[in-house]
Amino acid sequence: MELNLTRPLVFLDLETTGIKVATDRIVELCLLRINPDGSQKIKTLRINPGIPIPSEATEIHGITDEDVKDCPKFSKVAHELSEFLDGCDIAGYNSNHFDIPLIVEEFLRAGLDLELKGRRFVDIQNIFHKMEPRNLSAAYKFYCNLELKKAHSAEADTIATYEVLKAQLDRYDKTEFKDKKGIITKPVVNDIKALSDFSFSNRSADLIGHIIYNDKNIEVFNFGKHKGKAVSDVFRDEPSYYDWIMKSEFPLSTKKVVTAIKLRGFNKESVKTELF
Helix, strand or coil: CCCCCCEEEEEEEEECCCCCCCCCCCCEEEEEEECCCCCEEEEEEEEECCCCHHHHHHHHHHHHHHHHHHCCCHHHHHHHHHHHHCCCCCECHHHHHHHHHHHHHHHCCCCCCCCCCCCCCCEHHHHHHHHHCCHHHHHHHHCCCCCCCCCCCCCHHHHHHHHHHHHHHHHCCCCCCCCCCCECCCCCCCCHHHHHHHHHCECCCCCCCCEECCCCCCCCCCCCCCCCHHHHHHHHCCCHHHHHHHHHHCCHHHHHHHHHHHHHHHHHHHHHHCCC
16 A cells, blocks of 8 residues: 655664664664655665774674775765755654654754654554564565565665555554554554554653653653653752753753753743742
């Protein structure tokens, strides 16, 4: 089943130096842009990460320091990539938890703030795990009945992810299930908003999930000694915790969110002072 698009959808895959969003870097990326008229455009780039590629990472994707020594650094292609992503929704395999947070981090390091507001994010892994728990190679075999050749090549993984999503639409076209409220619904609908909603796993305030929303729509910590506590309350009662976060190896995107919460609390206190 082909995708029902109202605006372009970019499938994204990254090969990196590791799995830490705050400190690891991109060594290869692929963006596959699917336009509403069905036309496609693909962009695949090798990136010089500016740091050594660990042997453990090379064992997975096969990319060495020698392979990328003459490639551009991310900052040199950031504007080009930002233009390619402009006005697009984003899809990928485990993209909500890894690829999107990491590429946003790279943009922030390059001095660009990739606007995410208003975009929809379709995580094919989340759809897969909710319906048929496995990995990308297994998903490709399961849905497309094909072997994934050159796995962990950014372009091969990106194209496979696109093919898996189309096959998921075919497979679950007539499937129904009950949601948490007992409402019977079709889990996978050929609509990007519905796919985005279904593939979303939790309500994170930041990209990586260090800060999430509780049932009262308040930002709370999702890690450490203050897990479950309201971020604003912790910053009010223990101001040094904010300083610790800002000095530690948290993603820049997370620091941006906690800074906004900190400033919001500061502004509220300022208003109280003025009133009294």
